[in-house]
Amino acid sequence: KVATWVATPARPRLVVLVDEGADLITMDSKKTPIIEPLCQVARQGRSRLADLLWCTQKPTVGEGIPSQIIGNMSVRVVLQTAGQTETQQVMGKGWQNHMLPGPGLAYIRGTGRDEEQTPVAVWNASDDALVTALPRREPWRLDRAAAAPPAMPATPATAPAPAGRPALRLVKDEAATAPAQRTEEAAATPAGLTETEAAVVDAVQKAGRPVRQKDVVDASGVAKGTVSKVVNKLIGAGVLARTEDGAIIAAAKEVSA
The missing domain is CATH 1.10.10.10 (Winged helix-like DNA-binding domain superfamily/Winged helix DNA-binding domain)
Structure with missing residues (x-):
């Protein structure tokens, strides 16, 4: 069951990273639904071992961050914003992200620290030299063979009979059991x-x-x-x-x- 799924090396936690979320909102349409599947990840991802990271520079475009996504954001890391409106859209009242002295500093909401916290310094990933110096890692891919459940041994329909005795055949009364099972499921x-x-x-x-x-x-x-x-x-x-x-x-x- 997905609700009790335990992460393994063959099937680890999943991380869904959304960059430039405001652009995705403008691209969403009935023909190409984008936001609703992401909202579903935000709502149910915790029990499915899937983490959604929503990144945006424009939290006030359109409806901003979709309500079903921002409502399930347990931690918010926000750098310097353009103004108080953008700050309140993500962090709520009382926060002063728009007053941060410069890039590389952020306030964090959701870790027990209030708006009076000291800003934290974050890693500047816009430095190309810094990014290219990172150690090379192979992208994770699902090992379907390792993740698949072990095959059940085949059970012969007819059990071998001792000498002199008739063979026994296992018969499942599907006509009697299937309707009852469907009734319980319904x-x-x-x-x-x-x-x-x-x-x-x-x-x-x-x-x-x-x-x-x-x-x-x-x-x-x-x-x-x-x-x-x-x-x-x-x-x-x-x-x-x-x-x-x-x-x-x-x-x-x-x-x-």
Whole structure:
């Protein structure tokens, strides 16, 4: 399961690096969707061992940084900005990135340090000589042979029979078991839900107990504000319910004999 995936040398964590994010926003269209897949990485990447790095020099172009991406940014490293508007767009009120004395200095939000922190010096990767002096490394590629699960040994359909006894054949009653299995799968997650709604329902069902909204946010990887809206919608639709103390549970289904 991807939710319990453990990184290995053959299949390590993935890093999705977006450079010049503002340009990607202007290129996004219905014919060539770019932003929505990246939003999905931002929402669910934590449970899939995928990290999204969003880089931009123009955080105020269009809608700036997409809300579903900036809402899931746990750490923000911001250099000198053009003005207070750009600073607030990324860091929020109270930060003074536009007042930094020059390039190479940044404020970091999300590590427990507040806006009164001392600026940190970052590596200037615009120096060509510095970049070309880095040790050469081969790009990582997925080793599909090593990442693939081991093949299961083939099981003969007919077991060899001792001398003088009839052979035994293993028969699976697919007609009887398949419908029951499909019924259970259909009951697990109601049909007709969006991907985000299904993720919220799945998080509640897998908990197996009443959960708080914060637990749903952590388990589903969906932004807090989105979870709140989705939960209210699903409660109204009878898919989820709230207990007396405000916890969230999957709504009980009535079964008639």
